[in-house]
Amino acid sequence: xxxxxxxxxxxxxxxxxxxxxxxxxxxxxxxxxxxxxxxxxxxxxxxxxxxxxxxxxxxxxxxxxxxxxxxxxxxxxxxxxxxxxxxxxxxxxxxxxxxxxxxxxxxxxxxxxxxxxxxxxxxxxxxxxxxxxxxxxxxxxxxxxxxxxxxxxxxxxxxxxxxxxxxxxxxxxxxxxxxxxxxxxxxxxxxxxxxxxxxxxxxxxxxxxxxxxxxxxxxxxxxxxxxx
Amino acid sequence: xxxxxxxxxxxxxxxxxxxxxxxxxxxxxxxxxxxxxxxxxxxxxxxxxxxxxxxxxxxxxxxxxxxxxxxxxxxxxxxxxxxxxxxxxxxxxxxxxxxxxxxxxxxxxxxxxxxxxxxxxxxxxxxxxxxxxxxxxxxxxxxxxxxxxxxxxxxxxxxxxxxxxxxxxxxxxxxxxxxxxxxxxxxxxxxxxxxxxxxxxxxxxxxxxxxxxxxxxxxxxxxxxxxxxxxxxxxxxxxxxxxxxxxxxxxxxxxxxxxxxxxxxxxxxxxxxxxxxxxxxxxxxxxxxxxxxxxxxxxxxxxxxxxxxxxxxxxxxxxxxxxxxxxxxxxxxxxxxxxxxxxxxxxxxxxxxxxxxxxxxxxxxxxxxxxxxxxxxxxxxxxxxxxxxxxxxxxxxxxxxxxxxxxxxxxxxxxxxxxxxxxxxxxxxxxxxxxxxxxxxxxxxxxx
Numbered sequence: 001x002x003x004x005x006x007x008x009x010x011x012x013x014x015x016x017x018x019x020x021x022x023x024x025x026x027x028x029x030x031x032x033x034x035x036x037x038x039x040x041x042x043x044x045x046x047x048x049x050x051x052x053x054x055x056x057x058x059x060x061x062x063x064x065x066x067x068x069x070x071x072x073x074x075x076x077x078x079x080x081x082x083x084x085x086x087x088x089x090x091x092x093x094x095x096x097x098x099x100x101x102x103x104x105x106x107x108x109x110x111x112x113x114x115x116x117x118x119x120x121x122x123x124x125x126x127x128x129x130x131x132x133x134x135x136x137x138x139x140x141x142x143x144x145x146x147x148x149x150x151x152x153x154x155x156x157x158x159x160x161x162x163x164x165x166x167x168x169x170x171x172x173x174x175x176x177x178x179x180x181x182x183x184x185x186x187x188x189x190x191x192x193x194x195x196x197x198x199x200x201x202x203x204x205x206x207x208x209x210x211x212x213x214x215x216x217x218x219x220x221x222x223x224x225x226x227x228x
Numbered sequence: 229x230x231x232x233x234x235x236x237x238x239x240x241x242x243x244x245x246x247x248x249x250x251x252x253x254x255x256x257x258x259x260x261x262x263x264x265x266x267x268x269x270x271x272x273x274x275x276x277x278x279x280x281x282x283x284x285x286x287x288x289x290x291x292x293x294x295x296x297x298x299x300x301x302x303x304x305x306x307x308x309x310x311x312x313x314x315x316x317x318x319x320x321x322x323x324x325x326x327x328x329x330x331x332x333x334x335x336x337x338x339x340x341x342x343x344x345x346x347x348x349x350x351x352x353x354x355x356x357x358x359x360x361x362x363x364x365x366x367x368x369x370x371x372x373x374x375x376x377x378x379x380x381x382x383x384x385x386x387x388x389x390x391x392x393x394x395x396x397x398x399x400x401x402x403x404x405x406x407x408x409x410x411x412x413x414x415x416x417x418x419x420x421x422x423x424x425x426x427x428x429x430x431x432x433x434x435x436x437x438x439x440x441x442x443x444x445x446x447x448x449x450x451x452x453x454x455x456x457x458x459x460x461x462x463x464x465x466x467x468x469x470x471x472x473x474x475x476x477x478x479x480x481x482x483x484x485x486x487x488x489x490x491x492x493x494x495x496x497x498x499x500x501x502x503x504x505x506x507x508x509x510x511x512x513x514x515x516x517x518x519x520x521x522x523x524x525x526x527x528x529x530x531x532x533x534x535x536x537x538x539x540x541x542x543x544x545x546x547x548x549x550x551x552x553x554x555x556x557x558x559x560x561x562x563x564x565x566x567x568x569x570x571x572x573x574x575x576x577x578x579x580x581x582x583x584x585x586x587x588x589x590x591x592x593x594x595x596x597x598x599x600x601x602x603x604x605x606x607x608x609x610x611x612x613x614x615x616x617x618x619x620x621x622x623x624x625x626x627x628x629x630x631x632x633x634x635x636x637x638x639x640x641x642x643x644x645x646x647x648x649x650x651x652x653x654x655x656x657x658x659x660x661x662x663x664x665x666x667x668x669x670x671x672x673x674x675x676x
Contacts (some may be wrong), residue, residue, distance in 0.1 A: 009486075009487065012483060012487045012490060015487065015491060019490070019494060053479045053483075080479040080481075080482035080483055082478065083574070083575065084542070084571070084574035085570070085574050085575075087545065088542060091548055092545075101482040102485040102488070102489040102490075103486065104493065105490055106493075167547050168553070168556060170540075211553075214557040214559070215557060215559055216544075216558050222551075222552040
């Protein structure tokens with residue numbers, strides 16, 4: 001796994017590089033945003049650790065630029081600011097996780113591994129959530145080797161959720177991305193399809209694969225959390 | 229109520245006094261003028277009556293008398309209010325009009341011939357005005373003599389008219405006074421309206437519904453409202469500067485701490501290293517706590533943050549806090565607003581949600597509601613985690629205290645929330661909540 005560390009503080013950067021290398025990662029590093037962007041774009045990096053308080057192009061700028069270029073590179077931001085404002089802004093601008101300084105190296109390591117695991121899910125043509133497997137190539141859904149037939153719209157809805165594991169997807173986002181008729185957007189449509197999907201995926205209401213976050217949206221239940 | 233009388237009362241009092249003084253003097257002057265014209269008219273009438281008597285008078289045997297009737301009928305009616313008599317030069321009565329028969333009319337003044345003498349008397353308890361005229365009567369073929377003609381006219385009629393006049397006069401002056409006061413009150417309402425508007429706008433600023441006073445004020449008030457706006461702007465700028473300064477300070481302190489901690493983590497565990505690590509923890513906690521306190525404003529003017537969007541943004545970061553993702557429920561009416569800046573609302577909710585995300589098993593409920601009596605907001609964050617034993621709940625809110633040491637984190641989040649809540653005059657309470665875990669309820673009073 002190849003990591004990119006963008007941190008302007010030399011001592012911290014060198015320590016991170018040394019210890020991450022010791023953990024078996026290949027580490028590239030940069031001391032400013034410009035170099036960081038260049039490395040992130042031109043090198044086959046698997047994950048970037050970016051300090052928000054960089055000289056020149058700020059960490060947030062770097063992150064925005066990356067996302068604007070369509071990069072899905074997992075990014076963990078480091079920040080010296082405790083304020084929630086900075087964390088939320090960072091996450092909203094496409095960071096996948098954050099850590100405030102000073103941090104424990106073990107915690108950083110745990111977060112890195114979690115992010116890498118999550119990112120790996122995306123790369124696979126088969127998306128898994130709980131006991132279900134969504135075959136993106138054949139546009140099929142399987143539960144324990146049994147195919148569950150889905151209409152085209154139901155499949156797209158499920159795929160949209162499955163592509164965003166561990167995220168809450170709002171009803172509005174679903175409507176905007178999935179419902180073709182711009183004039184006739186009605187969030188009830190999504191509710192209706194979610195209900196139908198639930199009936200097809202889980203007729204006995206045992207597994208509850210689609211979680212409703214009331215007031216926020218939906219997510220798919222992942223492998224390791226059972227129904228509550 | 230303050231003891232200083234209000235501007236409205238001052239103006240009303242002054243104008244009421246002025247109206248009383250002005251209208252009172254006007255009334256007195258008119259009264260005086262009416263009375264003197266009344267006296268003048270009465271005197272002229274008396275003089276006319278004297279001439280009437282003289283015209284009818286005849287000198288018979290050296291005695292001046294009025295043999296026939298008189299053109300003025302009131303001389304003939306007893307109690308008609310008009311009386312005449314003729315006296316000789318020594319004051320002995322020679323003739324009385326029919327109306328004056330039986331009256332106890334004392335001698336009275338005896339003016340020299342050619343002199344008109346006015347006096348007032350009471351005839352049978354009736355106040356009268358008397359004109360006595362002394363004359364020297366000469367007839368070419370007869371004797372001559374000195375006589376006095378008296379005419380008395382009742383003053384009752386004049387007093388009645390004066391009474392009626394006064395009633396009318398003061399009645400209308402009263403109406404005028406009322407009209408003046410009403411006009412004054414209206415003027416004052418209209419004139420003070422900009423001040424009242426300024427007070428209302430300042431209240432809105434305090435409640436955070438607007439940032440500054442608007443420009444449409446009368447010229448006289450503009451210096452005041454502009455000064456207030458300048459103060460509000462300066463306060464906002466000062467706070468921003470402080471916050472930027474603090475952020476720089478945080479960055480300046482924390483990166484070296486991170487370097488130190490990372491360096492300590494890398495070397496073998498010794499007692500010295502253990503001590504150093506503890507000291508770094510303490511420094512970090514102290515910096516975090518003090519920075520969170522210092523960045524806070526005491527008076528939150530002009531800020532109002534809609535809660536729902538902030539809560540949604542925050543809950544969308546839960547995936548970074550906790551995987552697998554717990555089930556999230558947000559209940560928050562769209563119209564509810566937090567009486568302070570967005571960063572402080574984020575700080576409050578953020579620390580509570582982080583806490584819930586750390587300890588929950590699979591569910592987090594965030595509920596924001598208006599208190600029943602609309603005096604405050606209630607922010608609740610509930611989780612289905614192991615909960616906090618009742619005995620430990622107070623201790624959890626203290627700085628640096630954690631009921632459970634099993635997870636990483638420096639345990640000052642709740643203390644920051646508690647401090648911030650206190651700055652808003654609010655309070656934190658802990659119970660099990662609907663999920664049988666921990667529910668932290670934050671009550672924030674709303675400015676009146």
